[in-house]
Amino acid sequence: MGKWHLGHGKRACFPSERGWNHTYGSLTGGLDHYSHNSDVLIGAPDWHRYGKPVEEQGHTTDLYTHEALRLLERRDKDKPFYVHLSWNAPHAPLQAEENYLEQYAHINDEVRRTYAAMVTHIDDSVASGIAALEQKGLREDTLVIWTSDNGGTAGGGADNSPLFGGKGSPYEGGTRVPALVNWSGRIEPGVLSQQMSALDWLPTLISATGVTPTAAKPLDGFDMWPAITRGESVERGDLVLGSRFGRALFRGKWKYVETVPGWLGLGAAGGGTRRRPGGRPGGTGRPGPGLSAQRSQQALFDVYADPTESSNLAAEHPELVRELAAVTRAISADVPMMSRGFQLRGGGTFVWVGPLEAFP
16 A cells, blocks of 8 residues: 555556555555645546545545554454555655644744654654554564665755765665664664665565565565574675666675766755645655756765765776676666656656556
8 A cells, every 4th residue: 555656557557456455545656645636647636446546535644554554453364464555755745734744843944844744744654553563463473664765855855964866866865765674573673784775675575484486587686584684694796776867886885876967866945835725835845956066977986985975986997987887788778668658868858758548
């Protein structure tokens, strides 16, 4: 339940068609938290249960949380379960409930204040989920994972310092995010210092649950369960992260970066504000024009020694740069482009490249 954003142009892409037996929430991103209309769909409503449109009132954070609590209550108590709760918040448009805004009245900047209120709303929602597990005697038997998908949007209330860059950027401010794994009595408290990617969750969960994987395409991720549970060192291969705005390849301590001209996941404040019906405030969170700080379109960092990526070592290691660039582009060449919707063209501009298929 929550934000899907893994395909909405045709029903075959819906979560109800991709193996989920319970689906609820939005199929796209950029959702208004009260009207549930989607920027991606040019303002059309996007709220579904089992792939069918529904109309419900309330903030997305509350609706998703209540759905998860209902699901836990009605579950088949003889079977194990997997709940994937993907809140929209604090994604733009920034809109918060009044009682949470009041907690941050001391923050003068409206965008930052609203962002903070939305994050606290999420914190309380997580707490209610943990409390439900405890009340039902499930806490000791439940593996809990919390993670973010990308760094915060510069100019949208977030602060990624001391890391450079933000959402949409291959720099650490856009890709290095917090994550927590908790299993009471099974995982000892501590800090995992090894690199882990979102790509690793599938093989890691397969290992954690003892499921026998079926024949399929090779997985890009690595099984990090030995590292999480026993502190063992997991040998990793190359990791590529990126988007049409830029990409990065990690190989040991080295991180190679190449970016689209004019876009570094940086934005200026001043994106304006949006008020929901009834006068509740919220910032749009849209990035403004790029900041004056610019980085080379090709860069090389020792990301262990220099996590803030302040020292570009590309000029000192030209052969390594050429090697990593070739590997990055070879891997990226196997990734298909979206067939329709918005795409990025040369120079960093968005263009509309065709209508979406019929959407319910």
